[in-house]
Amino acid sequence: MTNPSKIRQLERIVEISRHLSSTHDLARLLQAIVDVACELTKSEGASILLYDHASGELRFEAVPGFQEQNIKGVSVPLESSVAGWIFTHARPMVLQDAKADPRIYREVDRSIEFQTNSLLGVPLMIGQRPIGVIEAVNKQNKSQYTDDDLAVLETLAGQAAIAIENVRLLKKLQDANSELLRLDRMKSDFIAIASHELRTPLGLILGHATFLQELIGEEHNEQLEVIIRSAMRLKEIIEDMAVISHDAEGKSRVRREEFSISEMVRGLSEKYEKAAIKKGVELQLDVPENDGLSIFGDKEKIDLALTNLVENALTFTDEGGQVGVKAEKDDGYIKVSVVDTGIGIPAEEHERIFDRFYQVESHLTRKHGGMGLGLSIAKAMVELHNGQIWCESKEDMGSLFCFMLPVDEEKASAAARIFKTAEQ
Numbered sequence: 001m002t003n004p005s006k007i008r009q010l011e012r013i014v015e016i017s018r019h020l021s022s023t024h025d026l027a028r029l030l031q032a033i034v035d036v037a038c039e040l041t042k043s044e045g046a047s048i049l050l051y052d053h054a055s056g057e058l059r060f061e062a063v064p065g066f067q068e069q070n071i072k073g074v075s076v077p078l079e080s081s082v083a084g085w086i087f088t089h090a091r092p093m094v095l096q097d098a099k100a101d102p103r104i105y106r107e108v109d110r111s112i113e114f115q116t117n118s119l120l121g122v123p124l125m126i127g128q129r130p131i132g133v134i135e136a137v138n139k140q141n142k143s144q145y146t147d148d149d150l151a152v153l154e155t156l157a158g159q160a161a162i163a164i165e166n167v168r169l170l171k172k173l174q175d176a177n178s179e180l181l182r183l184d185r186m187k188s189d190f191i192a193i194a195s196h197e198l199r200t201p202l203g204l205i206l207g208h209a210t211f212l213q214e215l216i217g218e219e220h221n222e223q224l225e226v227i228i229r230s231a232m233r234l235k236e237i238i239e240d241m242a243v244i245s246h247d248a249e250g251k252s253r254v255r256r257e258e259f260s261i262s263e264m265v266r267g268l269s270e271k272y273e274k275a276a277i278k279k280g281v282e283l284q285l286d287v288p289e290n291d292g293l294s295i296f297g298d299k300e301k302i303d304l305a306l307t308n309l310v311e312n313a314l315t316f317t318d319e320g321g322q323v324g325v326k327a328e329k330d331d332g333y334i335k336v337s338v339v340d341t342g343i344g345i346p347a348e349e350h351e352r353i354f355d356r357f358y359q360v361e362s363h364l365t366r367k368h369g370g371m372g373l374g375l376s377i378a379k380a381m382v383e384l385h386n387g388q389i390w391c392e393s394k395e396d397m398g399s400l401f402c403f404m405l406p407v408d409e410e411k412a413s414a415a416a417r418i419f420k421t422a423e424q
């Protein structure tokens with residue numbers, strides 16, 4: 001017949017493991033484990049020692065309440081203690097008569113004026129790796145520890161080790177997460193401050209260089225051209241940083257006006273034809289003859305998205321290649337595609353290229369300029385209009401970047417809201 005007290009013990013262990021897995025505070029978790037260890041093995045006391053990597057010692061992390069003041073945080077050496085033996089051998093130990101046993105580390109008993117008469121200890125294991133030891137001391141009524149006591153303590157130790165490891169991992173994850181958030185805030189602050197503070201001196205450089213160019217005329221025109229061109233490039237970079245900073249802070253506002261996407265695409269020829277010819281790349285534009293593809297939105301922001309895509313296509317396509325831009329209607333949306341026969345993007349990078357500051361090649365070794373902001377800006381601008389942007393690309397074959405803008409944005413934003421609520 002099954003022993004009723006054994007059943008009760010097992011029920012208690014199941015109940016406790018449920019409790020252990022839902023406790024996220026390490027100190028409370030350890031305290032709950034020692035209390036239960038005492039109760040189940042009918043001992044006067046119990047303790048948990050966890051291995052401290054920094055000191056290479058085992059440290060008391062949980063003890064019965066009345067001893068807390070005296071031994072919590074005390075360390076015991078691995079080589080001259082019972083706990084050390086259990087930990088290093090990853091095996092349990094039972095001492096029925098511990099009073100005179102030389103393996104006991106007496107310092108602790110002395111400091112708390114306690115007498116260890118009997119002891120049962122088992123390792124706390126994560127797989128094959130010990131993380132500490134759980135000990136029960138002084139079996140009540142001066143009786144002996146039994147095989148059942150050992151089995152119960154081992155079962156409890158198995159559950160406890162997992163719970164301890166989970167809490168530690170959770171803590172590590174939370175720490176890493178808050179560090180990431182802190183760094184992200186620092187990065188955002190830096191972008192906001194840098195873009196703001198660089199604007200004024202740069203404006204002065206540009207203004208004065210232009211003035212000097214008019215004043216001096218031909219003589220030093222070449223040098224002044226270099227100054228103005230470089231300052232203009234710097235201005236573009238600072239503007240990109242300001243756009244990103246505004247977007248991150250939710251400060252971007254969308255101005256609504258009706259404009260034609262067809263016209264915007266046609267305008268690319270004036271902007272980029274020279275650069276394309278200089279590079280030996282063919283630029284083809286494809287928009288419907290009799291349809292302006294009108295849209296209500298922020299013309300400047302959509303222009304920024306489109307030009308970033310076209311500039312990338314021209315940058316990453318070598319001589320002899322082609323870049324095509326097409327705009328068309330697509331079921332309540334206007335779809336704009338920028339296709340090139342350039343170097344392409346490896347499949348595993350497709351997700352990340354829209355992240356801020358992300359570049360496929362290392363920033364230090366790459367041939368092309370840029371800060372890894374162009375695509376994140378394009379994405380932000382399209383999403384401000386409740387649109388979508390994506391990329392299809394094959395390495396060495398070329399890339400296709402597409403964005404879709406809703407013609408009726410009211411409808412699209414309502415749909416986006418419903419979608420978001422459904423996701424939550």
Ligand code: ADP
Nearest residue numbers: 312313316353359360370371372373374375399
């Ligand atoms: P950057 O201004 O540094 O080019 P982007 O955000 O515009 O930054 O682009 C991120 C990265 O995506 C680029 O560094 C490049 O590696 C890759 N990329 C973007 N567009 C293309 C393209 N058309 N062909 C190949 N790679 C591209």
